[in-house]
Amino acid sequence: MSDRFWIGFFILLSCLVGVLHASAGDSDLVYKDCVEECKRTGCVKDKCFQHCRFSSDGVSIEGPWYMQEPLYLQWKQWDCQSDCRYHCMLSTEKEREILGTGPVKYHGKWPFKRVFGIQEPFSVAFSALNLGVQFHGWLSFFILLYYKLPLRPQNRKPYYEYTGLWHIYGLLAMNTWFWSAVFHSRDVDFTEKLDYSSAVALLGYSLIVAIMRTFSG
Known part of the structure; x- marks a missing residue:
């Protein structure tokens, strides 16, 4: 009985894949x-x-x-x-x-109009804003650590032991939103891969940092 269920399930799934292909x-x-x-x-x-x-x-x-x-x-x-x-x-x-029919998706995207050669101007604008916010946050963190808080007298480094982790996080976040803006301005295979891989790298690093901070005591 279970074998028939799984066979039917995979047949249905394959049909759905065919339907959802385009x-x-x-x-x-x-x-x-x-x-x-x-x-x-x-x-x-x-x-x-x-x-x-x-x-x-x-x-x-x-x-x-x-x-x-x-x-x-x-x-x-x-x-x-x-x-x-x-x-x-x-x-x-x-x-x-x-x-009188409504718009439909083309190649997985809703209809759009280019503006000055930019494919999705609003998405580019929001990605650029996110990039600006990330840069502002990283710069504020840098100024706080090195110019406002006391430093170790022996090597002039911050007392905060996770400084390096958050610097890397900030750089990865800025990289992610930069490639997001590029991807939405020009959707090709190269920019798509850079956008998705940057996002995955940021998410993976965020998970690593969360685990380290949770179990570091």
Whole structure:
């Protein structure tokens, strides 16, 4: 009986994984057709992208796409796929709005609009604010220890024995929010890995510090 239960459970789980593989937006046929058409023609309706123009062997006709942008715009580093997905998302959402249907997620994210090349401006702003708070806290801690509290006369080091631990914590926290801001400004595989790994490192270190402080007496 138990074997049948587990077999049924795993079959159901595998079905759910298949269902949850794609978001509602990027599984929409209108959106998918738009992206494929954009990759083939380099255009979404009246808007065209130079870096989506390829020869038959898959090489960009006009050289590397990022060299076709003005210097002050090259930092965006948007590629053909990103631009096609973004503008097809906007186009599809306009059609959904006309039909009276609500927004849906695309590739795991709700629809967004770029601002000055930044993918998620509000998330970037909040991450930057968190970074500022962490920096202020770390700097205040540093000033308190080395300029306001007495130091050991023999080596001019703080009496507080966990100084090093909290310095490392502050640096890890600032690193985490920095990469969070970068990730939300430009979501690519590289920035995603740095964002997630930084967050995991901070959480892991926080656990270690908590255990050390709990059992240190």
